[in-house]
Amino acid sequence: MTQGRSIRLFLVDGTPNGLLTAEIMNWTGHVLTGPRTKLTELVQRPECGRTGIYFLVGPDIEGSLRPQVYIGESDDVGTRLKQHNRTEDKGGKDFWEKVCLITSKDKNITKAHVKYLESLLIQSAGELGRCKLINGTSHDYANLPESDRADMAFFVEQIRTVLPVLGLDFLRVRPAISHQPSVASMPAAKSPKFIAEVPRHGIKAFGQEIDGEFYVLEGSTARGSWNGVEGGYQSLYQQLCDDQVLVDCDKGLKLFARDYAFTSPSAAAAVFCGRSANGRRHWKLESTGQTYGAWQDQQVSAAAATPNEGSYD
Incomplete structure:
Protein backbone atom coordinates (compact mmCIF):
# COMPACT_ATOMS: atom_id res chain seq x y z
CA MET A 1 0.00 0.00 0.00
CA LEU A 166 -2.94 22.25 -6.60
CA GLY A 167 -4.82 21.23 -9.76
CA LEU A 168 -1.71 21.01 -11.96
CA ASP A 169 -1.57 17.53 -13.51
CA PHE A 170 0.96 18.00 -16.31
CA LEU A 171 3.79 16.25 -14.41
CA ARG A 172 1.65 13.41 -13.09
CA VAL A 173 3.39 10.14 -13.96
CA ARG A 174 1.50 7.58 -16.01
CA PRO A 175 1.64 4.13 -14.38
CA ALA A 176 3.40 1.28 -16.14
CA ILE A 177 0.79 -1.04 -17.63
CA SER A 178 1.77 -4.52 -18.72
CA HIS A 179 -0.04 -5.86 -21.78
CA GLN A 180 1.07 -9.40 -20.99
CA PRO A 181 -1.37 -11.13 -18.61
CA SER A 182 1.40 -13.22 -17.06
CA VAL A 183 3.55 -10.19 -16.28
CA ALA A 184 1.03 -7.88 -14.59
CA SER A 185 2.62 -4.67 -13.31
CA MET A 186 1.85 -2.61 -10.23
CA PRO A 187 -0.43 -0.84 -9.60
CA ALA A 188 -2.15 -2.10 -12.74
CA ALA A 189 -2.19 -5.62 -11.29
CA LYS A 190 -4.66 -4.45 -8.63
CA SER A 191 -7.16 -3.27 -11.23
CA PRO A 192 -9.29 -5.72 -13.19
CA LYS A 193 -9.49 -5.39 -16.94
CA PHE A 194 -12.68 -4.12 -18.53
CA ILE A 195 -13.95 -4.61 -22.05
CA ALA A 196 -16.43 -2.65 -24.16
CA GLU A 197 -17.78 -3.63 -27.57
CA VAL A 198 -20.09 -2.36 -30.28
CA PRO A 199 -20.39 -5.50 -32.46
CA ARG A 200 -22.32 -3.89 -35.31
CA HIS A 201 -19.44 -1.48 -35.87
CA GLY A 202 -16.73 -4.07 -35.16
CA ILE A 203 -15.07 -2.06 -32.38
CA LYS A 204 -13.66 -3.42 -29.15
CA ALA A 205 -11.75 -1.65 -26.38
CA PHE A 206 -9.97 -2.71 -23.21
CA GLY A 207 -9.59 -0.55 -20.13
CA GLN A 208 -8.28 -0.41 -16.58
CA GLU A 209 -8.89 2.01 -13.73
CA ILE A 210 -5.58 3.04 -12.19
CA ASP A 211 -4.79 5.85 -9.72
CA GLY A 212 -8.16 7.52 -10.24
CA GLU A 213 -7.99 7.57 -14.04
CA PHE A 214 -9.60 5.23 -16.57
CA TYR A 215 -7.08 3.97 -19.12
CA VAL A 216 -8.04 2.70 -22.56
CA LEU A 217 -5.27 0.31 -23.51
CA GLU A 218 -3.06 0.33 -26.58
CA GLY A 219 -4.50 -1.81 -29.40
CA SER A 220 -8.13 -1.01 -28.60
CA THR A 221 -10.24 0.04 -31.58
CA ALA A 222 -12.64 2.96 -31.83
CA ARG A 223 -15.17 4.35 -34.24
CA GLY A 224 -13.60 5.91 -37.33
CA SER A 225 -15.29 9.29 -36.88
CA TRP A 226 -17.39 11.23 -34.40
CA ASN A 227 -21.07 10.39 -34.97
CA GLY A 228 -22.70 11.95 -31.93
CA VAL A 229 -24.14 15.40 -31.43
CA GLU A 230 -21.76 18.33 -31.60
CA GLY A 231 -20.07 19.29 -28.34
CA GLY A 232 -19.50 17.05 -25.37
CA TYR A 233 -16.52 14.79 -25.93
CA GLN A 234 -16.26 15.60 -29.64
CA SER A 235 -13.33 17.96 -29.03
CA LEU A 236 -11.53 15.28 -27.01
CA TYR A 237 -12.04 12.75 -29.81
CA GLN A 238 -10.60 15.22 -32.32
CA GLN A 239 -7.69 16.06 -30.07
CA LEU A 240 -6.73 12.39 -29.76
CA CYS A 241 -6.81 12.11 -33.54
CA ASP A 242 -4.62 15.21 -33.88
CA ASP A 243 -2.19 13.90 -31.26
CA GLN A 244 -1.94 10.51 -33.02
CA VAL A 245 -3.32 8.68 -30.00
CA LEU A 246 -6.10 7.54 -32.36
CA VAL A 247 -4.74 6.48 -35.76
CA ASP A 248 -6.39 5.03 -38.84
CA CYS A 249 -6.59 1.25 -39.11
CA ASP A 250 -8.53 -1.42 -41.07
CA LYS A 251 -12.21 -1.17 -42.02
CA GLY A 252 -12.35 2.59 -41.49
CA LEU A 253 -11.82 2.30 -37.73
CA LYS A 254 -9.42 4.06 -35.38
CA LEU A 255 -6.78 2.33 -33.27
CA PHE A 256 -5.40 3.44 -29.91
CA ALA A 257 -1.69 3.72 -30.69
CA ARG A 258 -0.85 3.94 -26.97
CA ASP A 259 -2.51 3.75 -23.57
CA TYR A 260 -4.52 6.86 -22.81
CA ALA A 261 -5.86 8.10 -19.44
CA PHE A 262 -9.40 9.49 -19.31
CA THR A 263 -11.01 11.32 -16.41
CA SER A 264 -13.91 8.85 -16.27
CA PRO A 265 -15.23 5.62 -17.80
CA SER A 266 -17.91 7.65 -19.63
CA ALA A 267 -15.29 9.90 -21.27
CA ALA A 268 -13.44 6.77 -22.40
CA ALA A 269 -16.63 5.14 -23.68
CA ALA A 270 -17.68 8.27 -25.58
CA VAL A 271 -14.38 8.48 -27.47
CA PHE A 272 -14.31 4.78 -28.30
CA CYS A 273 -17.99 4.81 -29.41
CA GLY A 274 -17.73 8.11 -31.28
CA ARG A 275 -20.76 9.46 -29.41
CA SER A 276 -21.97 10.07 -25.86
CA ALA A 277 -22.09 6.85 -23.82
CA ASN A 278 -22.66 5.80 -20.21
CA GLY A 279 -19.38 4.22 -19.20
CA ARG A 280 -20.83 2.70 -16.04
CA ARG A 281 -23.04 0.46 -18.20
CA HIS A 282 -20.84 0.18 -21.29
CA TRP A 283 -17.66 -1.14 -19.68
CA LYS A 284 -17.86 -4.71 -18.37
CA LEU A 285 -15.47 -6.91 -16.45
CA GLU A 286 -13.64 -9.06 -18.98
CA SER A 287 -13.73 -12.01 -16.59
CA THR A 288 -17.43 -12.01 -15.59
CA GLY A 289 -19.36 -9.56 -17.79
CA GLN A 290 -20.39 -7.50 -14.76
CA THR A 291 -20.86 -3.82 -15.60
CA TYR A 292 -18.42 -1.24 -14.30
CA GLY A 293 -21.23 0.37 -12.29
CA ALA A 294 -22.19 -2.91 -10.60
CA TRP A 295 -18.53 -3.75 -9.94
CA GLN A 296 -17.90 -0.34 -8.36
CA ASP A 297 -21.03 -0.60 -6.19
CA GLN A 298 -19.84 -4.01 -5.04
CA GLN A 299 -16.42 -2.59 -4.10
CA VAL A 300 -18.01 0.28 -2.16
CA SER A 301 -20.41 -2.03 -0.32
CA ALA A 302 -17.60 -4.40 0.61
CA ALA A 303 -15.47 -1.52 1.89
CA ALA A 304 -18.37 -0.11 3.92
CA ALA A 305 -18.92 -3.51 5.54
CA THR A 306 -15.28 -3.75 6.63
CA PRO A 307 -14.54 -2.10 10.01
CA ASN A 308 -12.22 0.87 9.74
CA GLU A 309 -9.27 0.47 12.13
CA GLY A 310 -9.11 4.23 12.60
CA SER A 311 -12.82 4.73 13.28
CA TYR A 312 -14.39 5.59 16.61
CA ASP A 313 -17.49 4.11 18.22
Whole structure:
Protein backbone atom coordinates (compact mmCIF):
# COMPACT_ATOMS: atom_id res chain seq x y z
CA MET A 1 0.00 0.00 0.00
CA THR A 2 1.27 3.50 -0.84
CA GLN A 3 2.42 5.45 2.21
CA GLY A 4 0.33 8.48 3.15
CA ARG A 5 1.78 11.98 2.92
CA SER A 6 1.04 15.25 4.72
CA ILE A 7 0.84 18.44 2.67
CA ARG A 8 0.31 21.74 4.42
CA LEU A 9 -1.71 24.30 2.43
CA PHE A 10 -2.02 27.93 3.48
CA LEU A 11 -4.43 30.45 1.93
CA VAL A 12 -2.34 33.60 2.10
CA ASP A 13 -5.24 36.05 1.80
CA GLY A 14 -7.88 33.71 3.21
CA THR A 15 -9.62 33.07 -0.13
CA PRO A 16 -9.54 29.88 -2.26
CA ASN A 17 -8.81 31.82 -5.45
CA GLY A 18 -5.93 33.90 -4.11
CA LEU A 19 -2.30 33.14 -3.28
CA LEU A 20 -1.61 29.73 -1.79
CA THR A 21 1.50 28.11 -0.33
CA ALA A 22 2.17 24.38 -0.03
CA GLU A 23 4.78 22.39 1.86
CA ILE A 24 5.45 18.67 2.35
CA MET A 25 6.72 17.32 5.65
CA ASN A 26 10.50 16.66 5.56
CA TRP A 27 10.95 18.42 2.22
CA THR A 28 12.93 21.65 1.95
CA GLY A 29 10.87 22.82 -1.01
CA HIS A 30 8.31 25.62 -0.78
CA VAL A 31 5.50 26.15 -3.29
CA LEU A 32 3.74 29.44 -3.99
CA THR A 33 0.95 29.64 -6.53
CA GLY A 34 -1.75 32.06 -7.59
CA PRO A 35 -3.68 33.53 -10.53
CA ARG A 36 -2.10 36.12 -12.79
CA THR A 37 -4.61 38.64 -11.44
CA LYS A 38 -2.74 38.40 -8.11
CA LEU A 39 0.70 38.99 -9.65
CA THR A 40 1.13 42.34 -7.91
CA GLU A 41 0.80 40.69 -4.50
CA LEU A 42 2.75 37.59 -5.52
CA VAL A 43 5.93 39.39 -6.65
CA GLN A 44 6.10 41.17 -3.29
CA ARG A 45 6.46 37.84 -1.47
CA PRO A 46 9.98 36.99 -0.20
CA GLU A 47 9.93 33.71 -2.16
CA CYS A 48 10.06 35.68 -5.40
CA GLY A 49 13.51 37.03 -4.57
CA ARG A 50 14.98 33.54 -4.31
CA THR A 51 16.43 31.10 -6.83
CA GLY A 52 13.75 28.76 -8.08
CA ILE A 53 11.70 27.00 -10.73
CA TYR A 54 8.42 28.42 -12.00
CA PHE A 55 5.53 27.26 -14.17
CA LEU A 56 3.28 29.51 -16.25
CA VAL A 57 0.00 27.74 -17.02
CA GLY A 58 -2.92 28.70 -19.23
CA PRO A 59 -5.46 27.34 -21.74
CA ASP A 60 -4.41 26.42 -25.25
CA ILE A 61 -5.43 29.28 -27.55
CA GLU A 62 -5.86 26.76 -30.39
CA GLY A 63 -8.62 24.97 -28.49
CA SER A 64 -6.80 21.85 -27.25
CA LEU A 65 -8.05 20.46 -23.94
CA ARG A 66 -4.46 20.25 -22.69
CA PRO A 67 -3.10 23.33 -20.90
CA GLN A 68 -0.20 25.32 -22.25
CA VAL A 69 2.78 25.34 -19.89
CA TYR A 70 6.05 27.24 -19.79
CA ILE A 71 8.76 25.98 -17.41
CA GLY A 72 11.46 28.40 -16.39
CA GLU A 73 14.16 29.07 -13.79
CA SER A 74 15.70 32.19 -12.32
CA ASP A 75 17.78 33.39 -9.37
CA ASP A 76 15.24 36.21 -9.04
CA VAL A 77 11.86 34.75 -9.95
CA GLY A 78 9.97 37.97 -9.24
CA THR A 79 11.94 39.94 -11.82
CA ARG A 80 11.49 37.19 -14.40
CA LEU A 81 7.72 37.07 -13.83
CA LYS A 82 7.49 40.82 -14.36
CA GLN A 83 9.24 40.33 -17.70
CA HIS A 84 6.84 37.57 -18.71
CA ASN A 85 3.91 39.82 -17.81
CA ARG A 86 4.98 42.46 -20.36
CA THR A 87 3.54 40.92 -23.52
CA GLU A 88 5.03 43.65 -25.67
CA ASP A 89 8.57 42.66 -24.61
CA LYS A 90 10.61 39.83 -26.11
CA GLY A 91 10.31 37.78 -22.93
CA GLY A 92 6.58 38.37 -22.58
CA LYS A 93 4.13 35.50 -22.42
CA ASP A 94 0.45 36.25 -23.02
CA PHE A 95 -1.16 32.81 -22.65
CA TRP A 96 -0.76 32.21 -18.92
CA GLU A 97 -3.45 32.63 -16.29
CA LYS A 98 -1.75 30.94 -13.33
CA VAL A 99 1.78 30.86 -11.94
CA CYS A 100 3.43 28.36 -9.63
CA LEU A 101 6.94 28.85 -8.28
CA ILE A 102 9.05 26.43 -6.27
CA THR A 103 11.93 27.54 -4.08
CA SER A 104 13.82 26.11 -1.10
CA LYS A 105 13.11 26.95 2.52
CA ASP A 106 16.78 26.50 3.45
CA LYS A 107 17.94 28.58 0.45
CA ASN A 108 20.44 25.89 -0.55
CA ILE A 109 19.14 25.62 -4.12
CA THR A 110 21.69 27.20 -6.47
CA LYS A 111 21.55 28.42 -10.07
CA ALA A 112 23.15 25.15 -11.20
CA HIS A 113 20.48 23.20 -9.33
CA VAL A 114 17.53 25.02 -10.91
CA LYS A 115 19.02 24.77 -14.41
CA TYR A 116 19.28 21.02 -13.90
CA LEU A 117 15.74 20.89 -12.49
CA GLU A 118 14.40 22.90 -15.42
CA SER A 119 16.00 20.47 -17.86
CA LEU A 120 14.53 17.43 -16.07
CA LEU A 121 11.04 18.95 -15.81
CA ILE A 122 10.89 20.09 -19.44
CA GLN A 123 11.96 16.64 -20.61
CA SER A 124 9.45 14.93 -18.32
CA ALA A 125 6.53 17.17 -19.28
CA GLY A 126 7.26 16.60 -22.96
CA GLU A 127 7.38 12.82 -22.57
CA LEU A 128 4.19 12.65 -20.50
CA GLY A 129 2.19 14.67 -23.04
CA ARG A 130 -0.32 16.02 -20.52
CA CYS A 131 0.33 19.63 -21.60
CA LYS A 132 1.42 21.68 -24.59
CA LEU A 133 4.92 22.87 -23.77
CA ILE A 134 5.88 26.38 -24.81
CA ASN A 135 9.59 25.80 -24.12
CA GLY A 136 10.45 23.54 -27.01
CA THR A 137 13.40 21.22 -26.42
CA SER A 138 15.16 21.06 -23.05
CA HIS A 139 18.82 21.92 -22.49
CA ASP A 140 21.11 19.30 -21.03
CA TYR A 141 22.69 20.35 -17.73
CA ALA A 142 24.46 17.22 -16.55
CA ASN A 143 27.49 18.75 -14.85
CA LEU A 144 26.16 18.48 -11.29
CA PRO A 145 27.96 16.17 -8.83
CA GLU A 146 26.33 12.76 -8.41
CA SER A 147 25.09 13.56 -4.90
CA ASP A 148 23.44 16.77 -6.11
CA ARG A 149 21.75 14.93 -8.98
CA ALA A 150 20.31 12.47 -6.44
CA ASP A 151 19.02 15.37 -4.33
CA MET A 152 17.39 16.95 -7.38
CA ALA A 153 15.76 13.63 -8.35
CA PHE A 154 14.14 13.60 -4.89
CA PHE A 155 13.14 17.25 -5.36
CA VAL A 156 11.40 16.37 -8.65
CA GLU A 157 9.45 13.55 -6.99
CA GLN A 158 8.12 15.96 -4.38
CA ILE A 159 7.11 18.39 -7.13
CA ARG A 160 5.22 15.56 -8.84
CA THR A 161 3.42 14.87 -5.55
CA VAL A 162 2.35 18.40 -4.69
CA LEU A 163 1.39 19.87 -8.08
CA PRO A 164 -1.68 17.64 -8.68
CA VAL A 165 -2.99 18.68 -5.25
CA LEU A 166 -2.94 22.25 -6.60
CA GLY A 167 -4.82 21.23 -9.76
CA LEU A 168 -1.71 21.01 -11.96
CA ASP A 169 -1.57 17.53 -13.51
CA PHE A 170 0.96 18.00 -16.31
CA LEU A 171 3.79 16.25 -14.41
CA ARG A 172 1.65 13.41 -13.09
CA VAL A 173 3.39 10.14 -13.96
CA ARG A 174 1.50 7.58 -16.01
CA PRO A 175 1.64 4.13 -14.38
CA ALA A 176 3.40 1.28 -16.14
CA ILE A 177 0.79 -1.04 -17.63
CA SER A 178 1.77 -4.52 -18.72
CA HIS A 179 -0.04 -5.86 -21.78
CA GLN A 180 1.07 -9.40 -20.99
CA PRO A 181 -1.37 -11.13 -18.61
CA SER A 182 1.40 -13.22 -17.06
CA VAL A 183 3.55 -10.19 -16.28
CA ALA A 184 1.03 -7.88 -14.59
CA SER A 185 2.62 -4.67 -13.31
CA MET A 186 1.85 -2.61 -10.23
CA PRO A 187 -0.43 -0.84 -9.60
CA ALA A 188 -2.15 -2.10 -12.74
CA ALA A 189 -2.19 -5.62 -11.29
CA LYS A 190 -4.66 -4.45 -8.63
CA SER A 191 -7.16 -3.27 -11.23
CA PRO A 192 -9.29 -5.72 -13.19
CA LYS A 193 -9.49 -5.39 -16.94
CA PHE A 194 -12.68 -4.12 -18.53
CA ILE A 195 -13.95 -4.61 -22.05
CA ALA A 196 -16.43 -2.65 -24.16
CA GLU A 197 -17.78 -3.63 -27.57
CA VAL A 198 -20.09 -2.36 -30.28
CA PRO A 199 -20.39 -5.50 -32.46
CA ARG A 200 -22.32 -3.89 -35.31
CA HIS A 201 -19.44 -1.48 -35.87
CA GLY A 202 -16.73 -4.07 -35.16
CA ILE A 203 -15.07 -2.06 -32.38
CA LYS A 204 -13.66 -3.42 -29.15
CA ALA A 205 -11.75 -1.65 -26.38
CA PHE A 206 -9.97 -2.71 -23.21
CA GLY A 207 -9.59 -0.55 -20.13
CA GLN A 208 -8.28 -0.41 -16.58
CA GLU A 209 -8.89 2.01 -13.73
CA ILE A 210 -5.58 3.04 -12.19
CA ASP A 211 -4.79 5.85 -9.72
CA GLY A 212 -8.16 7.52 -10.24
CA GLU A 213 -7.99 7.57 -14.04
CA PHE A 214 -9.60 5.23 -16.57
CA TYR A 215 -7.08 3.97 -19.12
CA VAL A 216 -8.04 2.70 -22.56
CA LEU A 217 -5.27 0.31 -23.51
CA GLU A 218 -3.06 0.33 -26.58
CA GLY A 219 -4.50 -1.81 -29.40
CA SER A 220 -8.13 -1.01 -28.60
CA THR A 221 -10.24 0.04 -31.58
CA ALA A 222 -12.64 2.96 -31.83
CA ARG A 223 -15.17 4.35 -34.24
CA GLY A 224 -13.60 5.91 -37.33
CA SER A 225 -15.29 9.29 -36.88
CA TRP A 226 -17.39 11.23 -34.40
CA ASN A 227 -21.07 10.39 -34.97
CA GLY A 228 -22.70 11.95 -31.93
CA VAL A 229 -24.14 15.40 -31.43
CA GLU A 230 -21.76 18.33 -31.60
CA GLY A 231 -20.07 19.29 -28.34
CA GLY A 232 -19.50 17.05 -25.37
CA TYR A 233 -16.52 14.79 -25.93
CA GLN A 234 -16.26 15.60 -29.64
CA SER A 235 -13.33 17.96 -29.03
CA LEU A 236 -11.53 15.28 -27.01
CA TYR A 237 -12.04 12.75 -29.81
CA GLN A 238 -10.60 15.22 -32.32
CA GLN A 239 -7.69 16.06 -30.07
CA LEU A 240 -6.73 12.39 -29.76
CA CYS A 241 -6.81 12.11 -33.54
CA ASP A 242 -4.62 15.21 -33.88
CA ASP A 243 -2.19 13.90 -31.26
CA GLN A 244 -1.94 10.51 -33.02
CA VAL A 245 -3.32 8.68 -30.00
CA LEU A 246 -6.10 7.54 -32.36
CA VAL A 247 -4.74 6.48 -35.76
CA ASP A 248 -6.39 5.03 -38.84
CA CYS A 249 -6.59 1.25 -39.11
CA ASP A 250 -8.53 -1.42 -41.07
CA LYS A 251 -12.21 -1.17 -42.02
CA GLY A 252 -12.35 2.59 -41.49
CA LEU A 253 -11.82 2.30 -37.73
CA LYS A 254 -9.42 4.06 -35.38
CA LEU A 255 -6.78 2.33 -33.27
CA PHE A 256 -5.40 3.44 -29.91
CA ALA A 257 -1.69 3.72 -30.69
CA ARG A 258 -0.85 3.94 -26.97
CA ASP A 259 -2.51 3.75 -23.57
CA TYR A 260 -4.52 6.86 -22.81
CA ALA A 261 -5.86 8.10 -19.44
CA PHE A 262 -9.40 9.49 -19.31
CA THR A 263 -11.01 11.32 -16.41
CA SER A 264 -13.91 8.85 -16.27
CA PRO A 265 -15.23 5.62 -17.80
CA SER A 266 -17.91 7.65 -19.63
CA ALA A 267 -15.29 9.90 -21.27
CA ALA A 268 -13.44 6.77 -22.40
CA ALA A 269 -16.63 5.14 -23.68
CA ALA A 270 -17.68 8.27 -25.58
CA VAL A 271 -14.38 8.48 -27.47
CA PHE A 272 -14.31 4.78 -28.30
CA CYS A 273 -17.99 4.81 -29.41
CA GLY A 274 -17.73 8.11 -31.28
CA ARG A 275 -20.76 9.46 -29.41
CA SER A 276 -21.97 10.07 -25.86
CA ALA A 277 -22.09 6.85 -23.82
CA ASN A 278 -22.66 5.80 -20.21
CA GLY A 279 -19.38 4.22 -19.20
CA ARG A 280 -20.83 2.70 -16.04
CA ARG A 281 -23.04 0.46 -18.20
CA HIS A 282 -20.84 0.18 -21.29
CA TRP A 283 -17.66 -1.14 -19.68
CA LYS A 284 -17.86 -4.71 -18.37
CA LEU A 285 -15.47 -6.91 -16.45
CA GLU A 286 -13.64 -9.06 -18.98
CA SER A 287 -13.73 -12.01 -16.59
CA THR A 288 -17.43 -12.01 -15.59
CA GLY A 289 -19.36 -9.56 -17.79
CA GLN A 290 -20.39 -7.50 -14.76
CA THR A 291 -20.86 -3.82 -15.60
CA TYR A 292 -18.42 -1.24 -14.30
CA GLY A 293 -21.23 0.37 -12.29
CA ALA A 294 -22.19 -2.91 -10.60
CA TRP A 295 -18.53 -3.75 -9.94
CA GLN A 296 -17.90 -0.34 -8.36
CA ASP A 297 -21.03 -0.60 -6.19
CA GLN A 298 -19.84 -4.01 -5.04
CA GLN A 299 -16.42 -2.59 -4.10
CA VAL A 300 -18.01 0.28 -2.16
CA SER A 301 -20.41 -2.03 -0.32
CA ALA A 302 -17.60 -4.40 0.61
CA ALA A 303 -15.47 -1.52 1.89
CA ALA A 304 -18.37 -0.11 3.92
CA ALA A 305 -18.92 -3.51 5.54
CA THR A 306 -15.28 -3.75 6.63
CA PRO A 307 -14.54 -2.10 10.01
CA ASN A 308 -12.22 0.87 9.74
CA GLU A 309 -9.27 0.47 12.13
CA GLY A 310 -9.11 4.23 12.60
CA SER A 311 -12.82 4.73 13.28
CA TYR A 312 -14.39 5.59 16.61
CA ASP A 313 -17.49 4.11 18.22
